[in-house]
Amino acid sequence: MSLLTVGTVAFDKLESPFGKTDKILGGAATYISMASSLLGVETGLVSVVGGDFPEEYIDLLKSKNVDLAGLEIVADGKTFFWEGKYHNDLNTRDTLTTELNVLETFNPVVPQNWKNADVLMLGNLHPLVQAGVLEQMENRPKLVVLDTMNFWMDCAWEELMAVIKNVDVISINDEEARQMSGEYSLRKAARKIAAMGPKTVIIKKGEHGALLFQGEQVFYAPALPMEEVFDPTGAGDTFAGGFSGYLAKTNDFSFENMKRAIIFGSALASVTCEKFGTESLQNLDVDALNARLNEFRELMRFEQIEF
Amino acid sequence: MSLLTVGTVAFDKLESPFGKTDKILGGAATYISMASSLLGVETGLVSVVGGDFPEEYIDLLKSKNVDLAGLEIVADGKTFFWEGKYHNDLNTRDTLTTELNVLETFNPVVPQNWKNADVLMLGNLHPLVQAGVLEQMENRPKLVVLDTMNFWMDCAWEELMAVIKNVDVISINDEEARQMSGEYSLRKAARKIAAMGPKTVIIKKGEHGALLFQGEQVFYAPALPMEEVFDPTGAGDTFAGGFSGYLAKTNDFSFENMKRAIIFGSALASVTCEKFGTESLQNLDVDALNARLNEFRELMRFEQIEF
Numbered sequence: 001m002s003l004l005t006v007g008t009v010a011f012d013k014l015e016s017p018f019g020k021t022d023k024i025l026g027g028a029a030t031y032i033s034m035a036s037s038l039l040g041v042e043t044g045l046v047s048v049v050g051g052d053f054p055e056e057y058i059d060l061l062k063s064k065n066v067d068l069a070g071l072e073i074v075a076d077g078k079t080f081f082w083e084g085k086y087h088n089d090l091n092t093r094d095t096l097t098t099e100l101n102v103l104e105t106f107n108p109v110v111p112q113n114w115k116n117a118d119v120l121m122l123g124n125l126h127p128l129v130q131a132g133v134l135e136q137m138e139n140r141p142k143l144v145v146l147d148t149m150n151f152w153m154d155c156a157w158e159e160l161m162a163v164i165k166n167v168d169v170i171s172i173n174d175e176e177a178r179q180m181s182g183e184y185s186l187r188k189a190a191r192k193i194a195a196m197g198p199k200t201v202i203i204k205k206g207e208h209g210a211l212l213f214q215g216e217q218v219f220y221a222p223a224l225p226m227e228e229v230f231d232p233t234g235a236g237d238t239f240a241g242g243f244s245g246y247l248a249k250t251n252d253f254s255f256e257n258m259k260r261a262i263i264f265g266s267a268l269a270s271v272t273c274e275k276f277g278t279e280s281l282q283n284l285d286v287d288a289l290n291a292r293l294n295e296f297r298e299l300m301r302f303e304q305i306e307f
Numbered sequence: 308m309s310l311l312t313v314g315t316v317a318f319d320k321l322e323s324p325f326g327k328t329d330k331i332l333g334g335a336a337t338y339i340s341m342a343s344s345l346l347g348v349e350t351g352l353v354s355v356v357g358g359d360f361p362e363e364y365i366d367l368l369k370s371k372n373v374d375l376a377g378l379e380i381v382a383d384g385k386t387f388f389w390e391g392k393y394h395n396d397l398n399t400r401d402t403l404t405t406e407l408n409v410l411e412t413f414n415p416v417v418p419q420n421w422k423n424a425d426v427l428m429l430g431n432l433h434p435l436v437q438a439g440v441l442e443q444m445e446n447r448p449k450l451v452v453l454d455t456m457n458f459w460m461d462c463a464w465e466e467l468m469a470v471i472k473n474v475d476v477i478s479i480n481d482e483e484a485r486q487m488s489g490e491y492s493l494r495k496a497a498r499k500i501a502a503m504g505p506k507t508v509i510i511k512k513g514e515h516g517a518l519l520f521q522g523e524q525v526f527y528a529p530a531l532p533m534e535e536v537f538d539p540t541g542a543g544d545t546f547a548g549g550f551s552g553y554l555a556k557t558n559d560f561s562f563e564n565m566k567r568a569i570i571f572g573s574a575l576a577s578v579t580c581e582k583f584g585t586e587s588l589q590n591l592d593v594d595a596l597n598a599r600l601n602e603f604r605e606l607m608r609f610e611q612i613e614f
Contacts, residue, residue: 089491184396187532208515211532220529220606225494225518259609299527300607302566 001248002042004114005032005241006133007123007147008103009047009071013083014276016090016231024277025057026082028123028147031234033066034281035241035268036121038289041248044114046070046133048106050077064282069111077102090229091206110136119248121240122146122167127159134166143253145169145244146198147236150176165197168253171240173204186211187218200258202243204236212262214255221262224270224295231276235269238281242268267292308555309349311421311448312339312548313440314430315410316354316378320390321583323397323538331584332364333389335430335454338541340373341588342548342575343428345596348555351421353377353440355413357384371589376418384409397536398513417443426555428547429453429474434466441473450560452476452551453505454543457483472504475560478547480511493518494525507565509550511543519569521562528569529606531577531599538583542576545588549575574599 005028012026029045037043044067053073061068083097108129115138122130124147134144146167152160153176164170170193174186180196181189190201190213201213207229209222242265247253250260271292274280312335319333336352344350351374360380368375390404415436422445429437431454441451453474459467460483471477477500481493487503488496497508497520508520514536516529549572554560557567578599581587 185533185535187534205515208512209527209529218532218606219609220516220532222516222527222529225525225527226492227494228492256610263609299525300609302526302570302607303563 001118001251002044002114003033003036003119003121003245003248004044004046004070004110004117005029005036005121005123005244006046006108006130007032007121007125007237008080009045009049009053010080010082012233012277013081013097014086014231014233015084016086016276017088018228018230019276021276023081025060026233026277027080028234028237030061030278031237031272031281032121032123032241032244033061034064034278035238035265036245036248037065038268038281038284039242039245039249039264041245043067043245044070044111044117046108046110046114048072048074048102048108050079050102051075053079060282067114070109070114072106072109074102084233086231090232108133108136115139118142118251119244120144121244122163123237123240124149127152127156127163131159131163131166134163142251143168143244143247145171145240147171147240148176150179153179161196167198169200169202170198171202171204171236171243173206173236177201177203187213190218200255202262204239206232210239210262210266212258214258217255219255219259219262221259221266222296222299223266224292224299226270226273229273232273233277234281235272238272239265239269241265263293263296267296308425308558309351309421310340310343310426310428310552310555311351311353311377311417311424312336312343312428312430312551313353313377313415313437314339314428314432314454314544315387316352316356316360317387317389319540319584320388320404321393321538321540322391323393323583324395325535325537326583328583330388332367333540333584334387335544337368337585338544338579338588339428339430339548339551340368341371341585342545342572343552343555344372345575345588345591346549346552346556346571348552350374350552351377351418351424353415353417353421355379355381355409355415357386357409358382360386367589374421377416377421379413379416381409391540393539397539415440415443422446425449425558426551427451428551429470430544430547431456434459434463434470438466438470438473441470449558450475450551450554452478452547454478454547455483457486460486468503474505476507476509477505478509478511478543478550480513480543484508484510494520497525507562509569511546513539517546517569517573519565521565524562526562526566526569528566528573529603530573531602531606533577533580536580539580540584541588542579545579546572546576548572570600570603574603
């Protein structure tokens with residue numbers, strides 16, 4: 001099975017209470033495709049970078065078996081750049097710089113051999129860009145997962161509504177779900193969002209885990225209480241990549257399997273938070289992933305109770 | 308098995324986006340003992356009310372099999388009164404009135420036949436009052452559970468440290484755990500708090516559930532995503548009463564059983580939130596409780612995963 005993602009490939013400059021970085025590799029498509037590929041899924045990305053994007057990062061992504069046929073390189077352009085500073089609680093951050101650069105005129109082109117990908121992950125981008133990628137697919141993917149953010153709700157609501165009508169799963173955070181639905185209760189919010197199109201609604205709650213809704217079914221995947229959150233950048237994208245990647249790998253899109261997928265996503269996201277950028281994700285091996293999955297099992301496991 | 312609780316019995320006047328109440332029955336000991344008694348545990352309370360406390364509430368508590376031998380009635384005093392208004396999100400509230408009244412000079416007396424209770428639940432009160440009750444026990448209870456709040460950390464830190472040294476379980480919310488430990492990471496906070504005395508640390512996170520820590524073991528009980536939270540007053544006390552009551556009923560104080568206990572507590576707490584005051588808790592029957600427990604099982608259940 002194969003997974004294609006469209007999203008940003010970026011330079012991030014980060015500061016957290018634990019230190020700071022220079023410009024390092026970031027972007028939603030980077031995290032999504034690394035997580036998916038790590039699960040052994042044939043993974044490709046559609047994105048754009050500038051001539052300043054180092055060969056070293058290209059090599060890194062290739063070494064992680066991410067197919068870069070869909071990565072446009074604009075020789076005389078500059079790569080999308082985001083600079084952020086996390087507060088002491090690591091839950092809130094300030095954006096210091098956003099330079100769209102080559103992203104401003106990005107017109108995604110899906111490579112011919114990716115037009116039949118099984119799973120399509122639409123990373124957080126302008127809804128028209130997301131729709132443009134979906135339209136280029138020759139066959140409707142078995143599963144289309146979409147991530148978005150409040151920014152697009154504010155300034156591209158109609159376009160967002162048009163694209164989410166055609167996706168299977170939406171993955172957003174609690175604040176965004178409340179804004180999108182006008183409902184405070186997440187159960188009500190999920191129901192309203194599902195009525196906009198996606199049969200399955202994932203509501204991410206950061207350090208409080210994630211909720212998975214489908215019809216009247218609901219599943220709660222906790223986040224692992226961590227010794228220290230070092231840098232949460234990319235956690236949400238890693239989560240989405242782990243979720244979509246697990247479904248692609250297993251070729252089972254049932255609600256039961258989505259529960260497992262959400263735990264894979266949560267486990268991988270917790271790994272991403274342990275170091276700056278993609279460092280801990282790119283060094284994760286199967287034993288460490290299994291150990292992490294085991295921590296989740298223990299965190300949620302209890303023996304049958306009856307009153 | 309028997310459970311004795313010390314805590315407030317109060318008048319609450321509540322306002323939420325869904326309506327308002329006159330003065331109704333409230334107080335930590337009320338919720339704790341109702342939850343415990345509902346699980347079939349022999350339950351007694353130590354508290355104080357004024358001459359204005361209506362016979363109707365006495366009868367209600369008695370009808371729920373709560374032993375009131377330890378309820379002092381100060382004929383010429385007034386019952387503790389709290390008035391609060393919840394904001395639209397139901398997660399934050401303003402205290403409009405706090406009248407300590409008879410609580411100001413409360414000197415708890417444990418009835419002779421309760422001095423050998425199996426489980427002792429120290430509801431949120433001045434740490435000296437909590438310590439006074441613990442000292443009156445003839446035999447060290449099999450389990451002592453303590454609830455407290457930031458107010459006592461601010462103004463009675465030494466007394467709080469003295470009493471928590473002697474308890475087995477502490478139940479506090481995330482903000483309080485962070486204040487108490489000076490650690491943002493809840494895992495680190497729990498470790499520091501455990502070093503102050505209680506072997507088991509429960510950190511309540513409101514709509515995000517609760518964490519149970521013991522040594523390096525951790526368990527996450529989610530809160531049920533509710534259609535509507537009507538009134539969260541008493542949810543934390545109901546949780547503590549359900550937790551302690553379940554342990555008293557089963558006479559099993561292992562970590563495994565505490566996991567089950569925390570789910571019972573969460574299930575009962577979700578019931579309390581459905582109506583104002585104790586109304587929904589006092590009308591809960593065994594079938595409805597089992598249905599609610601089943602919702603929790605579904606919320607957390609997933610089939611084995613392996614990578």
